[in-house]
Amino acid sequence: MTFQNSLEFAQFLDAEDALSKYRQEFHYPQVNGKDVIYFTGNSLGLQPKRTQKFVDDVMKDWRELAVEGHFYAEKPWWDYHERLANGLGKVVGAKTQEISVMNTLTVNLHLLMVSFYRPNQKRFKIICEEKAFPSDQYMLQSQVRFHRFDPKEAIVEVKKREGEHSWLVEDILNKIEEVGDELALVLLGGVNYYNGQVFDMKSITQAGKSVGAFVGWDLAHAAGNVELKLHEWNVDFAAWCSYKYMNSGPGNASGIFVNEKHLNRKDIPRFEGWWGTKKETRFLMQPEFDPIETADAWQLSNPPILSIAPYLASLELFDEVGMDALIEKQQKIVSYLEFVLKEIDKEVESSFEIITPKERGCQLSVFLHGEGKTLFDYLMKNGVITDWREPNVIRLAPAPFYSSFVDMYNFGQVLKQGILQK
Incomplete structure (x- = not known):
């Protein structure tokens, strides 16, 4: 045209x-x-009109049912977050059991790093992009220091070539090969926040896996924006915020993806909490953690219903379109x-x-x-x-x-x- x-x-x-x-x-x-002409969906999406009803419904249930809303609301709070998993799976290319919604983005990346950044004296390096979003930089630096490594040695930034405004995928792949068996983790932004570049997530994931590293993605600017096939690409984990292209409201809840091969395992390191234990035994108050067989095992506490109600409203639109x-x-x-x-x-x-x-x-x-x-x-x-x-x-x-x-x-x-x- x-x-x-x-x-x-x-x-x-x-x-x-x-x-x-x-x-x-x-x-x-x-x-x-x-x-207005609104160009900042990459910072905060506009409010869907149907959001109000979803929030009002929760407020009504709280007002009329109080604690009984956990089980007797039209959308019981007990399993409210589970309603998002199927729709989010379609958005990011995942199976329903690989999805959960909890906390906020950087909190979730820290929690996922517990499971997927497990350095030793030989394999301890992390590859990320040069000038990643500051929150990712701080998160990576603090994780590396927590494990008693020097960020200057452990964090390998892939730089843009002189005079270029974007990265060449071959430079990322070459850096992965170069770091080789010292590489513990590849963690990049799926879409760069500054220049809007979409990385070749499939090829980068394959390259990271080929040298024995875990591969994760910060999808803050990718979820609801570009095609994602996290399960098919064999990504280990990912997290994203919901308030940008997903239109769920300021600072709202984050989604996570954990590949099904890491699910239903008690041997994987993980910070654990009450809401991640199996629903069948949760109220028995047992002393030992028994993980849910889905990505919900990474949840710690009761989901914030008033926060995820707008997310559910937005996902209804994504399902329609x-x-x-x-x-x-x-x-x-x-x-x-x-x-x-x-x-x-x-x-x-x-x-x-x-x-x-x-x-x-x-x-x-x-x-x-x-x-x-x-x-x-x-x-x-x-x-x-x-x-x-x-x-x-x-x-x-x-x-x-x-x-x-x-x-x-x-x-x-x-x-x-x-x-x-x-």
């Missing part, structure tokens, strides 16, 4: 879009009396956004540089050469909600559930006005 940078053409694309009706399923902030349809629209709308950016670049003196490679999901990261944060401020004041990253990068993430092609066109016009008004 040959794109056009016109309102009429954008309207045509929206009319052809099978998912356009889902815009009405979300609440939009307003600026200057108009719905399916990841294939979301990815199909994602590819088209991001391509149209890229086209609009390049067309505006021709009309103004500034120069835009898209640093996101072709291996991408919803996100385009753009260097605004010759522009400063005043342009970002102009966009925000004029109803374009986006992310700023130093020194002069904006991250644009049109989520397929609620972004329209007209949004992409209108953004281009606001961007042009912001540049020309200097």
Whole structure:
């Protein structure tokens, strides 16, 4: 299809879009009396309208049933979290028993590291990407120090080549081979938060496994965004937050994946708690931990029902639409956004540089050469909600559930006005 940078053409694309009706399923902030153009689904997704009922139902059950809500609510709290496993399995490519929901992302990564970072004097190194998200960096450093290794020796960062904005998968694979039998763990972000690059998770996982390492993924920017086949790829473990593309609300509960080959084992090291023991014996208060035969064995405490209710509401939308349809629209709308950016670049003196490679999901990261944060401020004041990253990068993430092609066109016009008004 040959794109056009016109309102009429954008309207045509929206009319052809099978998912356009889902815009009405979300609440939009307003600026200057108009719905915003929302580009920060990679930080916090918009609120689905149906979320309110899911939360209200829990509040009603708490009000009317109190403790009996654990067993007699319409959706009993006792097994409330289990309702998310099937839908999440479809999103990340996993079996239902390989999924659980608990805690928050970095907490879960720490808990999973107990099981999957088990260094010894020979095999103790971890491979990650250069300048991983700070929380991952801190988590890895503290885990390494906890095991009495020096992070400078134990953490191997794969760097981008000089002058490049993205990683080459061959460099990651070569580094895995180079570290070889000293490698205990490969842990990267499935989608890099800064440049939006989607890593070749299948090939990297295979390479890590081939040298005897565990392989895990931080899927904060990948879950609900790109195709994932965690079980098929033989990934050992993964974790993701739910408040970005999964639209479950600020700071909300995290999902985890544990490959079925690690399930139903008492010999695997794991920090354990009451809610991870088998349901059949949980209330017998036995002194010995008896793990649930699913990823729920990694749970510690009662699930936070008021937090996961919005997650369940969002997953209902994902079940209705399916990841294939979301990815199909994602590819088209991001391509149209890229086209609009390049067309505006021709009309103004500034120069835009898209640093996101072709291996991408919803996100385009753009260097605004010759522009400063005043342009970002102009966009925000004029109803374009986006992310700023130093020194002069904006991250644009049109989520397929609620972004329209007209949004992409209108953004281009606001961007042009912001540049020309200097």
